[in-house]
Amino acid sequence: MPSYDIVIIGGAIVGSSIAYFLREEGFSGSIALVERDPSFAHSATTLSCASIRQQFSIPENIRLSQFTLGLFRELKTRFGSDADIAFREKGYLILAGPEGLPILKANHAVQEAEGADIVLEDADALAKRFSWISTEGITAGAYGRSGEGWFDAHALLTLFRKALKDKAIDLITGEVAAIERNGARVASVTLADGTRLDAGHVINAAGPNGGKVAAMAGITLPVEPRKRSVFVFEARDRIDDMPLMVDPSGIYVRPEGSVYITGGAEPEDTDGPADPADFEPDWSLFEETIWPILATRVPAFEAIKPGRAWAGHYDYNTLDQNAVVGPHPEVENFIFANGFSGHGLQQAPAVGKALAELILHGSYRTIDCSAFSYERIAEGRAFRELNVI
Known part of the structure; x- marks a missing residue:
């Protein structure tokens, strides 16, 4: 039976980043990267809105995104002269009313301390900066002048996957069906076709299925799939200076070429785990909730033409x-890279770098991910990110 020093479960952006940086960091052992759907048709990576921001509430999340931003700046050096992910550095604009202002201010202070280029402006200043916005009910907004925007998720994943082909990594197509554990160690991974992979380490990078994979090893991980719908629409007026805007309601909108995409109306705490087979967009959200709010915030959107829509799942840490990053405290050769709750695409390269350092050197060197360790899960001690979009 095949034997590997490291078996990574999940071959999308998180798993691919880990494999990539293991080799970059100098790991010479054998690596298997297992992915059940190499087309990535239903992957959280490819169905996301593919954006990056520094507007978080805790320093550790800002640092993860800053690392990935640095990688974006050196794509051609790292991946070749034709590397391009169509990065549109047009910023985030996060709005707040009177009730949300204290949190917005506190978040902004953290972001400034981390060197993020975010400006906090009152409603009058926002109206002068963005002529298309209605500031009704708005007290202030935080705007990322640089270091934030959106990009092509497929292109980024393709860059990593292509780079892996020259790094002696076995790319295995298969679905994990079981994980064998001998006491305080996991011993092997068994695929649905019966193939058994002996493993020195197992890394859980299974995205929305992360909780299910952990359970196979007898480990509780509060990560479940959550469905999110994304809607495309056209508008008569083209708004060239629109960042990714987040209304106080949680609804977001941004340009995408000649159209716009929007979403964000799902209730975070009450919608529960998604049916893994359900990828149908919820049009009632758009018609009953999203569009009325968009029309109030951006008067030009009172008359729009709805287009296509899609739905995806992300790995929601309840x-x-x-994120949950690092080894299990008792099953030390089982390593987590899970629960990003919608931030996985922008944080994956940083987590890949961090875990590669931890595995090779026994400690984090570039980015300290200790705050994301499983210990807090075992203790039920929340390390809460307040700025979840």
Whole structure:
């Protein structure tokens, strides 16, 4: 039976980043990267809105995104002269009313301390900066002048996957059906076709299925799939200076070429785990909730033409909407890279780098991910990110 020093479960952006940086960091052992759907048709990576921001409430999340931003700046050096992910550095605009202002201010102070280029402006200043916006009910907004925007998720994943082909990594197509554990160690991974992979380490990078994979090893991980719908629409007026705007309601909108995409109306705490087979967009959200709010916030959107829509799942950490990164405290050769709660695409390269350092050197060197460790899960101690979009 095949034997590997490291078996990574999940071959989308998180798993691919880990494999990539293991080799970059100098790991010479054998690596298997297992992915059940190499087309990534239903992957959280490819169905996301593919954006990056520094507007978080805790320093650790800001640092993860800053690392990925740095990688974006050196794409051609790292991946070749034709590397391009169509990064549109047009910023985030996060709005707040009177009730949300204290949190917005506190978040902004954290972001400034981390060197993020975010400006906090009152409603009058926002109206002068963005002529298309209605500031009704708005007290202030935080705007990222640089270091935030959106990009092509497919292109980024393709860059990593292509790079892996020259790094002696076995790319295995298969679905994990079982994980064998001998006491305080996991010993092997068995695929649905019966193939058994002996493993020195197992890394859980299974996205929305992360909780299910952990359960196979007898480990509780509060990560479940959550469905999110994304809607495309056209508008008569083209708004060239629109950042990714987040209304106080949680609804977001941004340009995408000649159209716009929007979403964000799902209730975070009450919608529960998604049916893994359900990828149908919820049009009632758009018609009953999203469009009326968009028309109020952006008067030009009172008359729009709805287009296509899609739905995807992301790996929602029900404890605190933050990632779980690093080894299990008792099953030390089982390593987590889970629960990103919608931030996985922008944080994956940083987590890949961090885990590669931890595995090779025994400690984090570039980015300290200790705050994301499983210990807080075991203790039920939330490390909560307040700025979840």
